[in-house]
Amino acid sequence: MTDIDPQEGDRATPSRRAGLLVFGLVALLLGVVAALILTPGWVNDAPVSASANGPGGPFTLTDTQGRTVTNRALLGKPYAIFFGFTRCPDVCPTTLTRMTQVRKQLGTDGDKFNIVFVSVDPGHDKPADIGNYLTLFGTPIIGLTGTDAQIKQITNGYGVYFAKVPVAGGDYMIDHSAGILLFDSRGRYVDVMDPTEPMATSIGRLRELIRA
Structure with a gap:
């Protein structure tokens, strides 16, 4: 055996x-x-300290009135900045509507931070077009855009992804990061907010940012 x-x-x-x-x-x-x-364009499971070396930096863009605006114009108030384009069918209007709701839920604190929308589609989005688009959301939103070179500078500095996607008829749409970047009143990066997170979480993030 x-x-x-x-x-x-x-x-x-x-x-x-x-x-x-x-x-x-x-x-x-x-x-x-x-x-x-x-993995979405913005993923940040761990909080980022305001003193950490994160997204941000100098930029020169144009506001909805055609005026030149630099990053220094945003100093003095915390701000939430989102990158998109006015022809965006879903993410952009949903995110801006959500930010409007968050601001209302913050009550008197809602006026203590700015919402900034940067169009990454200068080919279609002229300053006046952006201004008209932002009036649809019923809350003050700073609208900015620029030349292709200026858009490239700010998206590189802020770590934002975007790319043209060809569609029928020779036109294009844009694939882009969906996160909302949060900065303190001194222009220092604090965190990135997921537009799909619970409303209470977003309100808490903004309230903490405002009172920091």
């Missing part, structure tokens, strides 16, 4: 080891791909 080693069943043959290795590599690659696909 042949003795059976109780550990023999745990010993992988060379072919089995190779198969397990291939399986593991495939699983790892699938996990990486899934993470890239499912």
Whole structure:
């Protein structure tokens, strides 16, 4: 009778080891791909300190009245800045509507911070177009845009992703980051707000930012 080693069943043959290795590599690659696909443009699970070296920096843009505006114009009040475009069918109007609701829920604190919308589509969004668009939300929103070079400068500095996506008829739409960046009254980056998070969470973030 042949003795059976109780550990023999745990010993992988060379072919089995190779198969397990291939399986593991495939699983790892699938996990990486899934993470890239499912991760939104802005992900920030851990709070970022206001003193941390984060997004921000100097910029020169144009407001809805055609006036030149630099980053210094935003100093003095905390602000929440969002990048998008006026033809955006879903994320932009939903996010700006949400920010309007958050401001109302903050009561008297609602006037103590600015909401800033930067259009990354200067090809379609002229200053007056942005101004007309923002009036639809029923709350003061600072609208900004600029040349392609100016938009590239601010999006690079603020770590914002955007890209033109061709559509039928030779036109394009824009894929872009959906996060709302929060800055204190001195222009220092504080955190990024997910527009899909619970309303109470967003209100708490803004209230903390205002009272900091």
